[in-house]
Amino acid sequence: MESLEAALKEAKKPRQIAVEIDESAGFCPGVRRAIQVAEEAMRSGARVAVLGELIHNRREVERLRSLGLEVIEDEQLDRNSQRACRLLIRTHGLPLAVRERLERDGFEILDGTCPVVQRSQKLVRQFAARGYQVLIVGKPNHAEVVALIGQAPDAARAVLDPEGVGELDPSRPVFVLAQSTVDPSRFRAVLEQVRAIHPRVEFRDTTCRAVTGRYEALRRFASEHDVVIFVGGKNSSNTSQLFRICQSVNPRSYWVESPEEISEDWLLDAERVGVSGSASTPYWQLEEVARYIQIKAQPLGEYKEVTSNG
Numbered sequence: 001m002e003s004l005e006a007a008l009k010e011a012k013k014p015r016q017i018a019v020e021i022d023e024s025a026g027f028c029p030g031v032r033r034a035i036q037v038a039e040e041a042m043r044s045g046a047r048v049a050v051l052g053e054l055i056h057n058r059r060e061v062e063r064l065r066s067l068g069l070e071v072i073e074d075e076q077l078d079r080n081s082q083r084a085c086r087l088l089i090r091t092h093g094l095p096l097a098v099r100e101r102l103e104r105d106g107f108e109i110l111d112g113t114c115p116v117v118q119r120s121q122k123l124v125r126q127f128a129a130r131g132y133q134v135l136i137v138g139k140p141n142h143a144e145v146v147a148l149i150g151q152a153p154d155a156a157r158a159v160l161d162p163e164g165v166g167e168l169d170p171s172r173p174v175f176v177l178a179q180s181t182v183d184p185s186r187f188r189a190v191l192e193q194v195r196a197i198h199p200r201v202e203f204r205d206t207t208c209r210a211v212t213g214r215y216e217a218l219r220r221f222a223s224e225h226d227v228v229i230f231v232g233g234k235n236s237s238n239t240s241q242l243f244r245i246c247q248s249v250n251p252r253s254y255w256v257e258s259p260e261e262i263s264e265d266w267l268l269d270a271e272r273v274g275v276s277g278s279a280s281t282p283y284w285q286l287e288e289v290a291r292y293i294q295i296k297a298q299p300l301g302e303y304k305e306v307t308s309n310g
Contacts, residue, residue, distance in 0.1 A: 017267070019290050020225070022276035024217045026283040028210045030114025030180075031055055034091045035064070037112050042068045047085040052143070054090045054112065055280040056236035058257060086110050092143035093117045095150020096125070116180045117144055120206045121151045127175035127202070128152030133168060135159060137190045138179025142237055145179050160186070162193035173200035180208040181238045181279070183215065211238065211279050215245055218276060222250040225274035227266055229293065230255045231285050232278040239278035246276065259292030267296060 027035070034054060041048045049070035053061050061071065070085065086108045089099070093113040103109060113121075124134050134156035138145040149156045158179075159165055168174055176194055178187040184207050195201050222228050228250050232239030234257055247253040254266055267273060275290050 017271060017273060017293075019273045019275065019293050021286050021290055022218070022221045022274060024214050024221070025275075025277040025286055026281060028114075028208065028279035030091050030116060030208070030210075031280055034088075034112030034114070035060075037110055038064060038069055038088055039067065041086055041088070041110055048088055048110070049085045050088040050090055050112075051094070052090055054088065055233075056239070057233040057280045057282070057285075058235070059233075059285065060280070060282050088112050090143070091117065093121060093147035095147050095153070096121075097150060097153075114180065114208075116206065116208045117147070120148055120177055120180065120204075123175070123177055123204055123206070124148055124151040124156055128155035132173050132175040132202070135165070135168075135174055135176045135190070135194060136179060137176065137187045138182050139237060142179060144181075148177075148179070159190060162189050165190065165193050165197070168194070168198050170198065173202065174198050176201065176203040177206045178204075180206060181211050181241065182207055183241070184212050214242065214279075218242060218245055219249050221274055221276060222246045222253060225250065225272045226252060226270040227272075228253040228274040228276060229262060229266075229289055230276050230278075231257070231289050232281045233257060236278055236280050238280060242276075242278050256289070259289045262289070262292060262296060264296050267293065 038048060038050070038054060047070070048068065049072050051072060053071060054064060054069070055061065065071065087102060088110040089112050091112055091114045099109070124136075128134055128151070132155065134152060136145055136148050136156060136158040137160070138158050139160055140158040145158045149158060174194055176191050184205065187205060187207060191201075191203055228246055230239075230243045230246050230253055232243070232255070234255075239255070243253065243255045252266070254262070256262060273293055275286050275293070277286050
């Protein structure tokens with residue numbers, strides 16, 4: 001009888017739901033630097049415009065707009081007489097010809113290009129000048145890759161898979177490098193294919209360790225939680241890639257841009273809820289989602305906060 005009463009008493013206890021923010025999530029150094037450049041310029045009273053969205057995070061772009069950052073497209077530059085403003089280059093960088101044209105036209109440039117990307121751009125120019133065919137492992141239409149190809153458009157092209165390598169000129173050496181956020185295993189697969197068909201190959205693994213190092217950390221984080229809420233822009237390549245990794249480990253992973261998208265049904269039977277995000281997700285959005293889950297979790301049981309200090 002006593003054991004039955006104890007079991008009933010235990011069953012009536014509220015279920016604790018712990019929420020933890022992934023300590024490895026949040027802005028990568030390159031994104032953090034670009035936003036600091038923009039904010040410092042605006043605090044000085046300058047009129048600042050960025051050519052395209054500074055990062056692929058709609059809500060962070062809206063926050064920066066509220067501080068005065070203008071988002072313009074290339075074709076608007078002459079029409080809107082933007083020369084009165086300081087022009088910020090976003091983290092992905094620009095094709096060389098575009099940057100040179102802007103400088104000739106008299107724009108004051110604020111360079112927000114990620115330092116990792118800057119090094120890759122320099123490598124493309126150097127090896128192309130030495131007569132190499134330059135192969136970039138990455139998404140051909142991604143802004144960073146477009147800017148890399150634009151450093152030497154006659155010598156460089158991009159592929160994402162080994163099957164895309166195609167025919168290479170055997171009389172010219174090949175240089176292989178990577179989009180900064182590409183999965184290192186994909187880079188190695190393409191490199192092995194190039195080596196198998198071409199006698200002269202040089203390479204640099206130009207993936208960003210701050211970003212690609214997150215892959216294994218995210219796998220661990222996803223496996224340690226019943227539910228993972230992944231926060232990031234729906235137009236972000238890095239967010240999409242990381243979310244797929246997260247979901248492959250934990251099927252109860254959900255991708256949101258804002259906390260209002262979270263359903264109470266997602267939290268049913270969950271005792272540990274993880275909140276993570278991509279390299280373009282600011283920490284304030286992770287904290288906002290964690291607080292929102294606290295409200296959602298209250299009817300389900302006692303809430304126990306286990307958030308990272310970030």
